[in-house]
Amino acid sequence: MSTIFSKIIEGSLPADIVYQDDHLTAFRDINPAAPTHILIVPNREIPTVNDLEDGDEALAGKMLLAARDIAKREGIAESGYRLIINCNKDGNQEVFHLHLHLIGGRSLGNMVKPAK
Numbered sequence: 584m585s586t587i588f589s590k591i592i593e594g595s596l597p598a599d600i601v602y603q604d605d606h607l608t609a610f611r612d613i614n615p616a617a618p619t620h621i622l623i624v625p626n627r628e629i630p631t632v633n634d635l636e637d638g639d640e641a642l643a644g645k646m647l648l649a650a651r652d653i654a655k656r657e658g659i660a661e662s663g664y665r666l667i668i669n670c671n672k673d674g675n676q677e678v679f680h681l682h683l684h685l686i687g688g689r690s691l692g693n694m695v696k697p698a699k
């Protein structure tokens with residue numbers, strides 16, 4: 584296991600873990616963009632969305648359902664939140680271990696600024 588997120592998942596790097604099971608680990612982003620900013624990460628090292636396989640339907644679904652449950656526990660389900668997965672260069676992906684950002688706790692404005 585090589586990514587920084589794998590080290591968090593296996594417990595060799597500290598993080599504020601809010602949920603963990605056999606498939607997923609969720610922890611607070613170290614540089615939060617909003618009052619709630621949690622990363623939902625498959626325990627298996629999958630670099631990007633492009634690397635998901637056809638057999639990963641259940642895993643991908645679990646990521647979404649974990650986001651739903653964590654949003655509820657964080658008290659932002661009703662006020663709302665945003666789910667983001669960045670992919671590769673144009674998506675500004677920094678950590679090449681698939682992760683779903685769960686961001687909320689304030690109004691987030693428009694999704695993407697229009698190109699100039």
Ligand code: AMP
Nearest residue numbers: 587598611612613614669675676677678
């Ligand atoms: P992305 O640009 O989608 O790859 O996002 C990577 C995210 O990982 C950023 O929001 C970082 O703040 C976050 N991050 C990087 N290192 C850590 C860490 N050790 N613990 C928690 N979050 C981290």
